[in-house]
Amino acid sequence: MNDLAIPDFGREIAALLPFLIVAGGGLLVMVTDALVKTLRKDHLSYLVLLVLLSVIVVQTTSGTPEGPVLNGLLLLGNFSRFFTYLFVVIGVLTTIFATGIFDRDGNYRPEFYPLLLFAILGMMVLAAANDLLTVYLGLETMSLATYVLAGGVRGNAPSSEAGFKYLMLGGFSSAFFLMGVAFVYGACGGTGFDQIAAALHSGSAPMPFLTLGTGLMLVGFGFKVAMVPFHMWTPDVYDGAPAYVTGFMATAIKAAGFAILLRFVLLTEPMLAFAWYPVLTVLAVLTMSLGNIVALVQGNIKRMLAWSSIAHAGYLLLGIVAILAPALGGPEMMARAKGIVEEGGAALLFYLVGYALMNLAAFGIINVMGTEPGVDGDQISRYAGLSRRQPVAAATLAVAMLSLAGIPPMVGFMAKFYIFSVVVKAGLIPLAIIGVINSLISVYYYLRVIVVMYMHDTAEDSYQGTEWVSVAAAGLLAFLIIYLGVMPEAFHRGAEIVFRQISF
Amino acid sequence: MAMITDHILTWVTFVPLLGAVALWLFGRREGPARIFALAVSLVDFVLSLHLWFHFDAARGDDQFVERVAWIGNGQVSYHLGCDGISLVLALLTTFLGPLIILSTWKAITSRVREFLAFFLLLQTAMLGTFLARDMLLFYVFWEAMLIPMYFIIGIWGGQRRIYAAVKFFIFTMVGSVFMLVGILYLFFQSGSMELTSFLNLNLEHNAQLWLFAAFFLAFAIKVPVFPLHTWLPDAHVEAPTAGSVVLAGVLLKMGTYGMLRFAMPLFPQGVAYFAPAVSILAVIGIIYGALVALVQPDIKKLVAYSSVSHLGFVVLGLFSLNSLGVAGGVFQMLAHGLSTGALFLLVGVIYERRHTREISEFGGLAHVMPLYATFFMIATLASIGLPGLAGFVGEFTILLGTFTSEFLPAARVMAILAATGVVLGAFFMLWMVQRVFFGRLANDANKNLPDLSWREVVVLVPLLVFMFVLGVHPGLVLDKVDLSIQKVLAPLEAQLVPHSPAGHAAIPGGGEEGAPAILLVNSDAEDLR
């Protein structure tokens, strides 16, 4: 350990400032919660918003250094910055949604705020990770915080069940992941991404260990992004957790999971494409199909969106499969490879952002409509006649549903367009056909929500109040959904630039 | 003005959208909202008249073109253009717009503002579909059209409106998603979403067959071609009157327009391969639609099935693959839009008064509602193709085109079978009119029905006037579309080999030498005028 390079203190601090702000902010919020003994805890939400906004400001104004920091444990640059923005924005919205519910019920859960910040910290680390150990660190920081968030409604059985289930299965997946790390370490002689890449290029790494290790790691990632067959926890946890947490999990955790999956796949692609490709193809098809088919019969909107989020993981996997395809194709394919890889990566990032927008819009409304988890507050039938009682909320949810179904001119269509066009470009037309058939199936259950809201009569006992801040925030998202659906180009081009940093 | 005329297509397309957005400002005031929406649709109609008067019929190409890069490095663009075919259909859309809004004055009483907003959105989507020259843009409009129509049927429809709305949505989606894969494949082949770049692709035979099938499925569901028509009666019967009118008047034409604009010129070999099968389906549709209409107890359902029959004519005309048949098809789209639109409006009139559409409930209405009976009679005659009215020109030209088609097997048999469809059509429509309007005024409920109000007259008269105008002077439309049709069919010429040397043995140069047989048949069209 004596050869440990002593880092340039100032540069490191500057580079890590966004991380430090979130971490320090989390501690600060924690201490404030403990020291300020008031009944209302909404001051904590302002503190959280302040922390998150200062992350944005710091990251935008200070030219944070590019490249590896902390002896190569983290890789900073466009990619990590992109995801930091995404996580922070999701965090801001989640804070707004959660505080709306706390205010409405007069029942504050102050531990929510620091945990949210720690989860975001974990995600940021995950997206910037450049070493398997940092990956694990980020994964666990994120997961531990979310376990508690999911089970955060004390005395509510479904919520506790959700937290416990997520904890147990998450623990298993972490164990798999760690085992995989061990094998890869053994095969490559290091855990740094650079070391792994070097070992792969030199061809010195023994294949069986490598395949086994990456396979086990795939289990870990698959769990986080809710990929079939590691999806079993999703419906129960999404249903049991309070809606603001579910929205956070469905968007941020999925984005973080795909960020690291994308990086890892690209890292190991040169040697392992032959193994990744068939596995991911099959899993993508299974994930899409199972998610959509089971979603058809759900009567609870949170469960429905849980299955739909599984299905969307499948579409995202299609993008990864398309990225991998060139490495297996013939020389003609290799000529186009660079284009496909970059377009595929950009499509994936675009999809993640679009998916975050539409899911957050949906969960923002579901959150306002819902009662405590597990009480039948999330039955779709409760939304009957919502369009008459709360036109803005209903319109927002309708836009989110149409976007999730992939109907133009919403962002969901453009996201699917980008993904499917890369899939076709990679010559995988059967996969594209399976994809569109799936999005066809999904239309049915997304429409059902709209049918209930717009075409059924008002339910008697349905909730009448309005959390206008939450509804306005969700409405803003609906506007963005349409805007990005009509004008996707600038954003997509940005995603391409972001992706270029990590494509080897 | 220049700002408007330079971007006239954008204005025509998006004025309704702006109107829909502005409708939110009206709050709960329904009266002003109605007047505003009417004004918006009238403005849009006036704007589209600019297209009509400045359209240069001596050129068959796209005019008023607007093109701005949209996605990628100009791979996908916001590209609007207007040739004769688009012109006619866009004008039909903007023409029906104000009439439909006026017709809802009494019929739509709940959630008026939302209805008007959805209707204006629908106008934008339909106009965009007809004017788009970029495949992705087309697809966006094509799909976006589903949303407002879905709401219009689902919220303001009849008893089984939800079933009908979902069926409509899913049926249409089924077709379109496969078309999307086809579009993506073409995009990948050509590197651009421009329609013209697709036209320049030399696709291999098998690819053409598959792609034609994918595109045709999407359009055939929309038309609808037998046996994909099952959503149509449901949608028509459950939709509110305004929805039915726009559905019959414009939406169905999007399908036939799509065939003519995309499926046929892009995949000539696919057309050659599938044309016989398609035309057989069209003939089956004509006869089947007429037979089923015959036994309908519900006036609206009867008119809906007559649409299946009439659109069978359009498809038959298009796939006769000569410019006579195609011109007839385009003309029939217009004529059908006018006559069936009017019929649905008229059915709506009686439904508003009696809240039933059962034929058996009526009889002898001509005694109490003479004006209404007259209007209904004219629309019926136009629909069944009485000479002097619009329907005749379309059907006759199509039959002529089919009869002389060199590319269809047994073209003459098909023409004859289709002609029996005309007879059947006349029979069931006139029988219905007889049962509803003539005979004894038996039902007491009908004794005091008021005749048409001034508002209803205002809605109907323009439609009737144009039925006459187009009936006696079809050249008004045919002149505009003639060259455009030839241009659209041009890619087909080189690829098609006449099926049998029969038909016109006298045509010099036949098809063997690749001579433009299609152009030659055009002389018949000249004679017709």
Added chain:
Amino acid sequence: MFERFIPVLLVLGVAGAFSGVFLAISFLLGPRRPDALKDSTYECGIPARGSIQIRFFVRFFLVALFFLLFDLEAVFLYPWVVLYKGLLASGAGGFALTEMGVFLLVLLTGFLYVWKKGGLEWQ
């Protein structure tokens, strides 16, 4: 290099053998006369009462967890102490000291939270 471990193995083997032998002897030679009293849970004279599935007061777990947390984190101090001399020599003493300071600060924050939230009170 494995020779060095032979004694260890030897000890393990002998220990295993001894215990195995004695168990076997008592099993083979010992008289067995089972009766109800002898088969009961405790042979020390007090009959078992109530369920054995006692619910421990949740505070026990809380305290156990706190102990585990702070105890475990204190372990991190040891490698730091061992390396500190070397770090000092290479001129990174300040850095290392700050790092450990931050670490302890975080630890203290957690302690403060636990304290103020009443985690250490036993009511």
